[in-house]
Amino acid sequence: MGAGFRDRRMSAPLIRMHDISKAFGAVRALSHVGLSIGEGEVLGLVGDNAAGKSTLMKILAGAHQPDSGTIEVGGQAVVFHGPHDARGAGIEMIYQDYALVPALTVTQNIFLGREVLGAWPLLRVLQRRQMDERAKALFAALGLRVPSVSSPVRELSGGQQQAVAIARATGFDAKLVIMDEPTANLGAPAIAKVRDTITRLKLQGVAVILISHRLEDVFAVGDRFIVMKHGHVVAAREVGDTHADEIVQMIVTGADPRRSAAPADPKP
Numbered sequence: 001m002g003a004g005f006r007d008r009r010m011s012a013p014l015i016r017m018h019d020i021s022k023a024f025g026a027v028r029a030l031s032h033v034g035l036s037i038g039e040g041e042v043l044g045l046v047g048d049n050a051a052g053k054s055t056l057m058k059i060l061a062g063a064h065q066p067d068s069g070t071i072e073v074g075g076q077a078v079v080f081h082g083p084h085d086a087r088g089a090g091i092e093m094i095y096q097d098y099a100l101v102p103a104l105t106v107t108q109n110i111f112l113g114r115e116v117l118g119a120w121p122l123l124r125v126l127q128r129r130q131m132d133e134r135a136k137a138l139f140a141a142l143g144l145r146v147p148s149v150s151s152p153v154r155e156l157s158g159g160q161q162q163a164v165a166i167a168r169a170t171g172f173d174a175k176l177v178i179m180d181e182p183t184a185n186l187g188a189p190a191i192a193k194v195r196d197t198i199t200r201l202k203l204q205g206v207a208v209i210l211i212s213h214r215l216e217d218v219f220a221v222g223d224r225f226i227v228m229k230h231g232h233v234v235a236a237r238e239v240g241d242t243h244a245d246e247i248v249q250m251i252v253t254g255a256d257p258r259r260s261a262a263p264a265d266p267k268p
């Protein structure tokens with residue numbers, strides 16, 4: 001391996017999405033969209049409803065496949081056929097509805113798709129107990145609380161369900177955690193927990209993409225904004241180089257006032 005190749009690899013961003021397009025029937029959800037994120041970077045992805053934020057992140061999490069465009073992880077091209085592939089590359093997503101299974105316990109939700117259970121009933125009982133213990137340790141380490149790891153998730157409050165979704169996404173060595181509107185419908189204490197979680201992930205070198213209508217959350221814990229509208233990326237801004245009025249203006253108009261060129265959504 002030549003030094004130039006190694007240098008290029010080392011300077012590659014953690015994740016790079018390039019020229020991603022996606023349509024649902026006649027709806028063009030994404031048109032030639034790209035973004036990059038580095039290790040430990042916290043990106044606020046903002047924009048009006050139907051801007052394409054969730055679709056872009058579902059593509060990164062392997063839940064949707066793009067019609068065209070590429071994804072690189074650490075400079076290597078990847079193709080995700082499903083969420084399992086993205087998880088294998090260290091990408092976890094907390095969905096807006098948390099995507100938990102209400103009838104299953106807290107532990108079962110956390111280990112969903114990860115559990116390794118033996119064939120013997122007695123062995124399975126022991127393995128279930130071990131998973132309960134690991135789940136408890138996970139919540140303790142995260143500073144998150146749930147009443148009991150053996151309660152069905154449907155019995156938990158919204159904030160507690162959010163804690164389960166966070167534990168599931170962050171407890172297993174993720175490189176990037178995507179959070180889709182994690183503070184919608186939460187009270188102030190739960191919002192503070194989410195912010196703490198993002199800050200802790202950042203300190204550990206984990207990157208976070210935060211989709212949020214609450215710009216104050218991005219200003220509090222984020223590094224950079226990406227603004228989307230009508231399936232396009234309108235602008236990017238360092239958190240320290242902008243203010244809420246400018247971000248709101250770009251969300252509403254879909255144009256970057258610092259670019260003298262035409263609006264970001266020229267009709268073909």
Ligand SMILES: Nc1ncnc2c1ncn2[C@@H]1O[C@H](COP(=O)(O)OP(=O)(O)O)[C@@H](O)[C@H]1O
Nearest residue numbers: 024027029047048049050051052053054055056
């Ligand atoms: N599974 C789907 N089937 C059909 N249309 C979809 C689907 N998901 C999203 N869309 C459409 O794609 C566009 C972008 O949606 P979305 O990514 O959810 O935006 P945002 O998260 O920014 O609100 C919207 O017009 C939405 O109705």
Ligand SMILES: [Mg+2]
Nearest residue numbers: 053054055180
């Ligand atoms: Mg959305």
